[in-house]
Every structure is written in structure tokens, then in C-alpha cells.
Amino acid sequence: MRVHVQNPANETLFPITPEQWAAAVARAPDMADLEVSYADDDAGFAAALPQADALLTWVKEVHTRIAVPRLALPERLKVIFCTSAGVDRLLPLGEWLPPGVALLNNRGTHAAKAGEFGIMALLMLANHLPVFAHDARAGRWAPRFGSVLAGRTVCVVGLGSLGGAVAAWAKQFGMHVIGVRHSAAPHESCHEVVSQADLETVLPRSEFLVIACPLTPQTQGLFDRRRLALLPQGGKVVNIGRGALWDQEAACNLLDAGHLAGCVTDVAVPEPLPQEHRLWRTPGMFVTPHMSADDPGTYNDRSLDIFFENLRALRQGAPLPNRIRPERGY
Amino acid sequence: MRVHVQNPANETLFPITPEQWAAAVARAPDMADLEVSYADDDAGFAAALPQADALLTWVKEVHTRIAVPRLALPERLKVIFCTSAGVDRLLPLGEWLPPGVALLNNRGTHAAKAGEFGIMALLMLANHLPVFAHDARAGRWAPRFGSVLAGRTVCVVGLGSLGGAVAAWAKQFGMHVIGVRHSAAPHESCHEVVSQADLETVLPRSEFLVIACPLTPQTQGLFDRRRLALLPQGGKVVNIGRGALWDQEAACNLLDAGHLAGCVTDVAVPEPLPQEHRLWRTPGMFVTPHMSADDPGTYNDRSLDIFFENLRALRQGAPLPNRIRPERGY
DSSP states (O other), X not given: OEEEEEOOTTOOSSOXXXXXXXXXXXXXXXXXXXXXXEEOSHHHHHHXXXXXXXXXXXHHHHIIIIITTXXXXXXXXXXXXXXXXXXGGGOOGGGTOOTTSEEEOOTTTTHHHHHHHHHHHHHHHHTTHHHHHHHHHTTOXXXXXXXXXXXXXXXXXXXXXXXXXXXXXXXXTTOEEEEEESSOOOOTXXXXXXXXXXXXXXXXXXXXXXXXXXXXXXXXXXXXXXXXXXXXXXXXXXXXXXXXXXXXXXHHHHHXXXXXXXXXXXXXXXXXXXTTOGGGTXXXXXXXXXXXXXXXXXXXXXXXXXXXXXXXXHHTTOOOTTBOOTTTTO | OEEEEEOOTTXXXXXXXXXXHHHHHHHOGGGTTOEEEEEOXXXXXXXXXXXXXXXXXXXXXXXXXXXXXXXOOOTTOOEEEESSSOOGGGOOGGGTOOTTSEEEXXXXXXXXXXXXXXXXXXXXXHTTHHHHHHHHHTTOOOOOOOOOSTTOEEEEEOOSHHHHHHHHHHHHTTOEEEEEESSOXXXXXXXXXXXXXXXXXXXXXXXXXXXXXXXXXXXXTOBOHHHHHTSOTTEEEEXXXXXXXXXXXXXXXXXXXXXXXXXEESOOSSSSOOTTOHHHHSTTEEXXXXXXXXXXTTHHHHHHHHHHHHHHHHHHTOOOTTBOOTTTTO
16 A cells, blocks of 8 residues: 655645654554655655555645646545645535545544643633733733632533543533534533534523634634624633634624623634734734644654554545545535 | 731722621531621721731731731730731741731632642643734734643642642643652652752753742742753743742843743732833743732632631641741741
């Protein structure tokens, strides 16, 4: 079986390296017979693709090299594995992905890192840190006191690896955790789970909201002004999903109006956020530059382990755990 | 037994109220026979003090009403309980406190709140949040990636209720926790404990430093430039103790020089920090206005519970758990 790794050109922080590959194979000896090639340019891609059974690459590479030009894929290609969790840029899949090719994401890679970012953001909001960051700009020492998380309610929307990891920490800090997902199936870290159709019934009793769902045509703009305003007075929001999941202008308006007390967002529209954008200047809004879930120390190791789990399933004729379902979009 | 509660004048956030007293007595029925009086002015203090067996008040009230004027205390007064943990302003005790009066602090009150602030600050430093707060002032979207806390080393100086609570969370996040305290006695949340005399031997392997010890003549200026520079390149510091425990100018210099990667400090010299102070402007320095350990939702309840524990010990002739030892100063 032949795997082609297509790194982006000039990627310095996250390229998949032969050393990382070797270490992953050492953890998964049944993968020792894989043949692997690497490239980061057009010529390397064109030369390797016809021989590849699996392609391991970036969403942006799939987008520009395959989806946009509607590239004809060779018959032998079975798997395209993306080194990220969000594949929203590639939707709808039906327009470019042949039915015989499985598109996989690396969900699971981000859990530990995103979980820590999420609980950090909840603690920051409980401690008024976004307000203090603004006070610091003016050199203003203005104490406000905060309370511990125990007993307070958080609504986590999306119980994939990101939301699930945040929910686990929130529960450990003694919060009351309400999960929202596609189905209302129970989740070990949530005290209650409701389906997305019932989202509006739980928002009014959620002091904290964590947005951690995938961006799909169904979730785009889910947190519009009306739904954000359903949060109670003093509500606080963390967005570690995608900027297009919420109306960021409405969030700023609700902060300015005093209905929301604080927001921490790791995502924005557009990214990078322009220098003069309102998100940088709205008191109570704390912006981080899309780094919440990516841990350079462990990222590729986790991605490769997950890739190998899927190849193992492929060899066994089992369902591929990380396959994107075209009808759901994640 | 008669208790006098002397609240500060115009205290709106943290005054001890008759309702809080009644609730605390309901939790401690053996205290139902206590007589209690309240005042927030000079006349009320003068009238109540001669009849009081115990005085429950603020450090600043003890300072201005008793320590500075060297007020003669009535024979029957046995206990002065302060509604804070740090009594540095009252040192040395020998200058004003009669040997027959026990000075108590409320240590234990702050543990839950300070522990959450401490782990928040460690997560913020691991995620470069102080740098992002500065980038936001300039509208600069400049991703840097951080790693999870697991496996990284934190040195917690001071294992009282603050430092102990931070150490407990740090351990739960998988960090390697080195504790530093007066003695090298083991601590359940620390993988190693060394005595203060060995502090310098552990700093070079501590990526994170948490300053959580009391301010005494022995600890004043403990973290001078030389000791802060013993931290490894990229070191990160949290100060939840007192501003005078470290050389805050040296910390800024080490941030500017790139030796330290970030600091979160809840304390400063002086407080309130003047508008034009360098601490507000140094990239990588995140200042919060001395609110890390005070939770208005639970503060007085916890303080009263601890006060009653000490009165119970007094009645039983047992040592008072919160008594300040004059020779240590905490």
C-alpha cells in the first residue's frame, strides 16, 4: 500500500516529516509495510498521485489541487486524509469527491489541547479577564470580583472531540454541563443532552455558552443575534468552532449593550482579522488567532496515529472511523 | 461569649451581614449562644470593644484602630480574627499585640477561588495569552501555538491554601509539580518538595513559577532579578502573593530581553497601580487588579465557618488553627 504525503509549500511549523512517520510506525508495527512518498510542490504531487492508495494532506491542498479544479482522481486512490478536523471549505463533497474515495479528517487530534483552551476561556470569563485586558490598555486598575465555576451552568454546543473535551473539564470543575448535539444521546461528561432542535430551550439558563460544533450549511450563522440574546443577562460565550457559526457583530453589540459580559473567540471572519476590525476594540471581547486546538508538540503524532487507525479499518473492511459523511458534512 | 464585628465604613461588597452570621450559625449550631454586635464607625467600635471576647474585622481596621495608635486592648479580649489571609501590614506583631490575644487570619477561605485563578494563569501562559492581549491593542493577528500542560514543570512557592490549591490543579492537568516551603515536608499535590533554602536548585528546571507565599521580612524581595533569571529561557511566572515578593521591574526587563515568555500578576507595587506604570505596557505582562482569591459569592461564608472553627478550638482549650505565629509572621 502506498501513501503520498503532500505538505504545503513553505510549511515550517506543522509539516509531516519522515522522522514523525517513522515514530508513528514504531507505535503501529502493522504499518511497517507501507510505502511513503513526500512532496510539497506541483511536480511532486503530479508524479506521486497516480501511484497512491492514500493521500495524506491539508484541507487547503485538497481545495486548490482537487476540489476547485475538479481533478480526476486515479482509480486506485481509496482515501484522502486531511490533517485538520474542519473540512467546511470542501463542502458539498458531492461536487468533486468520487463515491469510491473516502474523505477523512483528523478528529481526535485536537481534544487535549482544545479542552485546555476551553476551560481556560471559561475561567477567564468567570474572572473578567477580557474586561481587565481592556482596562490595561488605559492603565486602569478597577477590581471586579469573580466566583468559582462550581454550580454554574455551561451549554456546550457540539460534542465532538473539542466540545467533549471542554465538557469533561467543565464537569471536573463542578459546573452543570448541558450538551447540545445532532441527537439527544447521553454523553458521559454532560448532565443533560438535548438535540439541536431544542437549543433555544436551554440557552436562557446557560450563563456560559461554548460553541464547538462543525461549520456546515445547517450550522452556519446558528448563533445569530436572536439566539445570542436568549442567553441570560451577563451571559458569556466561548467560540472555538468557526467564526461563521455566530454573528460576531451581534456579539459585539450585545457586549456594548451590557447583555453579554464577555466573550473569548479563537475564530473570526475573516481570518486573519483586519487590523481595524471592531472585534479587536470591543470591550469584553478577547480574540486569539486560531490557535486553540493545535499543539505543535503532539499534533502530527496524533494525526498519524489516527490515520493509521483508519488504514487498519480499511484493511479489515471495517467502517472508517474518521470518514466524513457527505450528507452531514462532518 | 460576645463577638464584635467591625466592618469598614462604606464597604459595599464584602461587609459581614447579620444574614450571613445567621446562616453560619445554622451550619454550626454550637455557636448559637454567641452574642454579636456590628458597627462600621468609631463610636460603635469604642462602645463595643470593652465588652468583646472576640473581634472580627479587617486587616486595615486592625492597622488603623489598634496597631498604629497602640490601642490598649481590654483584658477580656482573646481573639482578633481578620477577614483576609495576608497580615503583612501588621508585622511585627510584638510591637502592638499583647501576648494574651491571638491574632487569626482567614486562611482557607481563598483556596478554591485562588486555585482556579492559578490554573487559569498557567493555561494562559501556556497559550501565550499575555502576548495576544498586547497584539490585540495593535489589531495584530499573529498566531503562535502552545502545548498542553501535561509533562511540563511548575514550581509552586508557598504551599498554604493558595499554593496548595494551585498545585492540586496543576497535578490534575498532568504537570510535574515542585513545591517550595518553609520545611521540605511532603505535600499530597507535589511530586517533590524542597525547603526555601533549596529554592535556587529547582528554579533552573521550572518552566513555570507560581509565587504564592506570604509576605514577611524573610520573603520580601525573594524573587529578585538574579533568582528570576535562574528560570530557564522561556520561563513563565504567576504572582498571586504580594507585589513586594518579586522585583516587578526585573520581571519587565526579563520579558523585554526575551528571557521570560510571559507573566500574569494579580498583585503590584503600589496598588492601585498608577495609570502610567510600566507594568501595564510591557508586552507579555498581564496585570489583574488583586481579585484572584476573593469570591464574593462564598467569601464571608467561608470566613465565618473558619472563625467558628477557631472559637470552637478556643472553647476546647485546643490550639487555634488560624493563629498567626509572631515569629513567622503568618
